[in-house]
Amino acid sequence: MKDKNLKIVDIIFKPHLVKYEVLDKTVARSNEDILKEIIDSGLRGRGGAGFPTGLKWKFAAEQKAKKKIVICNADEGEPGTFKDREILTKVPRKVLGGMAVCAKIIGAKRGFIYLRGEYKYLLPFLNEELEDFNKHLKEIGLDFKIDIFLGSGAYVCGEESALFNSMEGKRGEPRNKPPYPTVAGLDNMPTVINNVETLVYALMICSIGSKEFKALGTSDSRGSKVFSISGDTPIPGIYELELGMSVYDFVEEFGDGDTKAVQIGGASGFCVPRKKFKETIIGFEGIPTGGSMMIFNSTRSMYNVLHNYLDFFEEESCGQCTPCRIGYQQLKKGVEAVKHGEKNEEYLQQLMKLTETMKLTSKCGLGQSVANSFSSIVNNYREEMVY
Amino acid sequence: MTEVQEKVRDLSEKYGRRRENLLPILQGIVEKEHYLTSEAMIQVAKELDISAAEVYGTASFYSFLDTEQRGQYVIRVCKTISCDMKGKNSIIKAIEDVLKIKVGETTQSKMFTLLETNCLGWCHKAPAILINDEPYTNLTPAKIKAILGDYIRNAEGKQKIIGDIQYER
Amino acid sequence: MANINLIIDDFKVTVEEGTSILQAAEKVNVKIPTLCYHEDLCVAGNCRVCVVEVEGMRTLPASCAIPAEEGMVVKTNTPKVRRARKDIVSLLVSEHNTQCTTCYRSTNCELQNLSAEYNIDNETYMSVLKPDIVIDRSSWAIEKDDSKCIRCQRCVRTCAELQHVNAIDVVHKGKDMIISTFVDAPMNDVVCVNCGQCINHCPTGALTERRYFDDVWDAIGDDEKHVIINTAPSVRVGLGEMLGFPVGTRVTGKMVTALRKIGFDSVLDTDFTADLTIIEEGTELLTRLKKALVDKKKVALPMMTSCSPGWVKFIEHMYPDHLDHLSTCKSPQQMFGSLAKTYYAEKKGIDPKNIVCVAGMPCAAKKYEANRPEMRDSGFQDIDAGLTTREIGHMIKQAGINFLDLEESDFDSLMGESTGAGVIFGATGGVMEAALRTAYEIVTGREVPFENLRIMPVRGDEGIKEATIKIEGCLPEWSFLEGVELKVAVAHGLINARTIMDQVVKGESPYHFIEIMACPGGCIGGGGQPIPTNAEIRKKRTEAIYAEDEGKVLRKSHENPEIKQIYKEFLKEPLGHKSHELLHTKYRKRFRY
CATH class of the missing domain: 3.30.70.20 (Alpha-Beta Plaits)
Incomplete structure (x- = not known):
């Protein structure tokens, strides 16, 4: 790396010399010990929402229930993210290992990978891995079995309660919360649902120790993270980077020299304009992300970018709650009207208020997060939005 | 029992006749038949003892569980921003030229259907498409034309076509 | 259940654990608007109109879907909440x-x-x-x-x-x-x-x-037509709600006057054919029991009522192989129709082709039933139009009738006389109670052994009710029933009908006779009744039905003088030739999926 402010890390993809070595060593430790390690590490969910992983496991472990479930959320659908596919392709055993450690701690006997339908081509490969893995679990005496559940093309199923409904054979509509998954998840059983990357980090923290992990990143954003980098960059791809870098440092490394904006966190994330690159930190204290980093150079119309996102949400909303279903239609129709001169610029203010309502009242994150990308694009590129 | 009904029965046998197996059963039908006919959905309802409206309501939620007629090969072109920026429209144009259909349509031979879809997770290798389950990435108009050519030729020889994605362990 | 204390708009409120904020607010008279919420149904939480502000929460949760928690401080009417609600209603309107x-x-x-x-x-x-x-x-x-x-x-x-x-x-x-x-x-x-x-x-x-009142108005305006209406028991306890009366008001007399003012040539009572149903269906039940007990023949038991056309179509779709359990009796509406264009026409000397027979029903399914091709035994379509309670309310308004101050009057004759037994058809358990009042007396010569004829075990809003009546002291001709414990069940709401039917399918049904009504609460909660309908409203309408029963001099179907008359002059005997021709029907198998 040409810039010291940006550090490449190699935890996730580092190959293991001995198969299942980390897993075997970890399951030999006591539950309290492992849980303490993960809580100490400060690991937060890598899917985007950032809930502390150790706490989630602790809550589930405390539930008194005969049957508990571990789910690996591989319904990666956020525009601009593809890291989970890469992790499942390159280090599937680490993902499975993370699930097994979680199962041991919470006392689950069943695990599932919810694999998005778009990644169905991975199925034969993963099933082969799984067969070997399930066999190994038997050998080491861990009563836990993992299966793959295939999605069928619905972004909203990445929302955990929608994912449960989908696995129960229903429409993938998010549920009311509470109850939360650790209390009543799949088939109302206590369920831990973690992102693919989170599970790998959890396992690896048990190997490298929470100290080494904590040494990376900042106090709010411990450790490193896998980034999916696309758009106007000469070197698109997957990179594991230390958390806490500034967008400026990021763009220095990955930009094409003409970077106008970076969309962090996909369509439901934030757009950072060039003038704010220096002051903006990538991490929970700044802009959190599930790893999607889309870079736009000065040839791109931010109106088109926004329109593309709204188009996406209008289709991928489950449609059950009013603010999300109608809100996205109004936003799209509204920006079109302003762009075509049918509404004046002030109408953008009305739409901005609408995003506030959507953020406050939508049933799940899909509708709540629109305010992020909408206001950050409209506020920073107002001149591109108007007729 | 018709052939389709038998297939549904076999799938229900394989996965189990419970609501939670609805998606795998529907996926199994789509894999074989390319889309869900009314006949197939009614048979699923019978097997799982749920109403046909519930089967349809659930299927129609998922974009890969088509309830409209589809060809043997369903081409899904990613339309999300990264692919859009990298020339998705030129890919669609190339496909339309070769197959003489527009987005949303199926060729008369019932061999291809052309659809747009949301993010496929190949943004770093944009533009990307799926043909049935196989991803094709870093496409150019020339490349997609060659791929389609392979499909058309191979379909005549009934060979399975593998996508261009390599994976390692 | 633990108690939870919270504060809603400065009111302290204590509720049971699991109570939603919406329900808790109701306790302190704080009204939160709702749309997707309905107390009959599970919580959906999808319209988001009922959002409130909860201290410490980032978003505005839907009060219907979030349980009250200890120490919660809830505000239901802040600028933030109002703005959000207005926006949500605006959005709904923009899609509307x-x-x-x-x-x-x-x-x-x-x-x-x-x-x-x-x-x-x-x-x-x-x-x-x-x-x-x-x-x-x-x-x-x-x-x-x-x-x-x-x-x-x-x-x-x-x-x-x-x-x-x-x-x-x-x-x-x-x-x-x-x-x-x-x-x-x-x-x-x-x-x-x-x-x-x-x-x-x-x-x-x-x-x-589907509205048919314009067709009815046309018929009324046609001088050649003799337009008659028969109104079901539940209409008289629901109609008032549309016309300014409190829920649960009996408006029988005013309704009759209003219908006459509207221009119906004769205003008659479906309760008459409800009484008739009891005679036919009761006889059918006793016949089936005799076949089973004396002749040892294979006969479909339990027998099930067939008054509710929603239930009839349900069993035709869902249990097409078990239709022999249904009584072959037509519903009171359809009995009325076929008699109107035969018996009534004959007695009144009117050409049946000029009779337009309208039914005023608390029901949507009756519209379908009227149009079933098998319902033409009179040689004409037996019932020409089915109106809901709501449509009747609309007609009264259209006619400019001041319903509140209307004088009361009695049903016309012929086919306007009824007993309390016919009236209670409107509430779940009513057909059963009416049937037992008559059947028991036929068999034993004595009244049913319940105080004031109130057969309480079959009343009430429980989804499935059951009762056992031991038959003792039979008259000689019914001696085969001596000592028999007659087991009956009553279900309302088709989800409960499912439970009953699944037992029947498995051959595990312990009952002889079952009453099923498609709608929760029976006809008083029917799909044609005034909106809203909810548990409290159903309860008040039910009370009105039983009050109407107790206000009647005659409360047993077999005592109805017009029933005695029609058997004497026209039908001759229950389940006789004429009955079979006009009052009984067949069912058809339908697809389930």
Whole structure:
């Protein structure tokens, strides 16, 4: 790396010399010990929402229930993210290992990978891995079995309660919360649902120790993270980077020299304009992300970018709650009207208020997060939005 | 029992006749038949003892569980921003030229259907498409034309076509 | 259950654990607006109109879907909440066909009310109403207009949770999400049983009954036609709600006067044929029991009532191989129709082709029943038009009748006389009670051994009720029933009918006779009754039905003088030749999926 402010890390993809070595060593430790390690590490969910992983496991472990479930959320659908596919392709055993450690701690006997339908081509490969893995679990005496559940093309199923409904054979509509998954998840059983990357980090923290992990990143954003980098960059791809870098440092490394904006966190994330690159930190204290980093150079119309996102949400909303279903239609129709001169610029203010309502009242994150990308694009590129 | 009904029965046998197996059963039908006919959905309802409206309501939620007629090969072109920026429209144009259909349509031979879809997770290798389950990435108009050519030729020889994605362990 | 203390708008409130904020607010008289919420149904939390502010929470949760927690501080009317609610109602309006002036539900629409309360305009948001929506008028009973649907899913939950029919479901997603049938087929091509509960639970005009009052007005205006109406028991305890009376008011006399003023040539009572049903059905039951007990013949038991056309279509769809359990008796409405154009015509000397027989019903399915091809035993369509209680209310308003101050009058004759037994057909358990009052007396020569004829075990709002009556001291001709413990059950709401039928299918049903009504509460909660209908309203209408019964001099069907007369002069005997021709019917197998 040409810039010291940006550090490449190699935890996730580092190959293991001995198969299942980390897993075997970890399951030999006591539950309290492992849980303490993960809580100490400060690991937060890598899917985007950032809930502390150790706490989630602790809550589930405390539930008194005969049957508990571990789910690996591989319904990666956020525009601009593809890291989970890469992790499942390159280090599937680490993902499975993370699930097994979680199962041991919470006392689950069943695990599932919810694999998005778009990644169905991975199925034969993963099933082969799984067969070997399930066999190994038997050998080491861990009563836990993992299966793959295939999605069928619905972004909203990445929302955990929608994912449960989908696995129960229903429409993938998010549920009311509470109850939360650790209390009543799949088939109302206590369920831990973690992102693919989170599970790998959890396992690896048990190997490298929470100290080494904590040494990376900042106090709010411990450790490193896998980034999916696309758009106007000469070197698109997957990179594991230390958390806490500034967008400026990021763009220095990955930009094409003409970077106008970076969309962090996909369509439901934030757009950072060039003038704010220096002051903006990538991490929970700044802009959190599930790893999607889309870079736009000065040839791109931010109106088109926004329109593309709204188009996406209008289709991928489950449609059950009013603010999300109608809100996205109004936003799209509204920006079109302003762009075509049918509404004046002030109408953008009305739409901005609408995003506030959507953020406050939508049933799940899909509708709540629109305010992020909408206001950050409209506020920073107002001149591109108007007729 | 018709052939389709038998297939549904076999799938229900394989996965189990419970609501939670609805998606795998529907996926199994789509894999074989390319889309869900009314006949197939009614048979699923019978097997799982749920109403046909519930089967349809659930299927129609998922974009890969088509309830409209589809060809043997369903081409899904990613339309999300990264692919859009990298020339998705030129890919669609190339496909339309070769197959003489527009987005949303199926060729008369019932061999291809052309659809747009949301993010496929190949943004770093944009533009990307799926043909049935196989991803094709870093496409150019020339490349997609060659791929389609392979499909058309191979379909005549009934060979399975593998996508261009390599994976390692 | 632990108690939870919280504060809502400065009111301290204590509720049981698991109570929602919405329910807790109700306890302290804080009204939170709702749309997708209906107390008959499970919580959906999808309209988001009921959002509130909870201290410490980032977002505004839906109060229907969030349980009260200890120490919660809730505010239901802050600027933030009001703004959000107004925005949500605005959004719903922007997706809605706002031609309220031409809507059947205008002035009785929950969206319209909220829109008015929040002073919604049509400038803030552009219309995103889908163009080219076609109203589905394929069904005889139900009209579906998607342009007025707010996607609250109350109908879907009703069809699933109360009725277990699942004829409609949510289909597609995102902007295209809509409530529809299997492959968007017309309503008359799917497993819909026409019960109309979806209509009663719809907050707007998206689901309504097919209206036939204009046809009726035309007939009334036609001098050649002799237009008669028969009104079901539940109409008289529901109609008042539409015309300014409190829930549970009996308006029988005023209703009769109003219908006469409207111009019906004769205003008659479906209760008359309800009494007749008891004689025919009671005899059928005793005949089946005799076959089983004396002749040792194979006969379908339990026997089940067939008065509720929603239930009849339900069993035809869902249990087509068990139709022999249904009594072959037509419903009171259809008995009335076939007699109107034979017996009545003969006695009155009117050419039956000029008789227009209208039925005033608390029901949507009756519209379908009237149009069943088998219902033409008089040589004509027996019932020409079925009107709901709501349509009758509309007709009274259209006629400019001042219902509140109307004098009362009695039903006309012929076929206007009834007993309390006919009246209680309107409430769940009523047919059973009426049948027992008569059958017991036929068999033993004594009244049923219940105080004041109130057979309490079959009354009430429990989904499935059962009772056992030991038959002792039989008259000689019924001695084969001596000592028999007659087991009966009563179910209302088709989800309960499912439970009963599943027992029958397994051969495990312990009953001899079962009454089933499609709608929760029976006909008083029917799909044609005034909106809203909920548990409390059903209770008050039920009380009114039983009060009407006790106000009657005659309370047993077999004592009805007009019933005695019709057997003497026309039918001759129960289950006789004429009865079979006019009062009994056959059923058909239908597709289940």
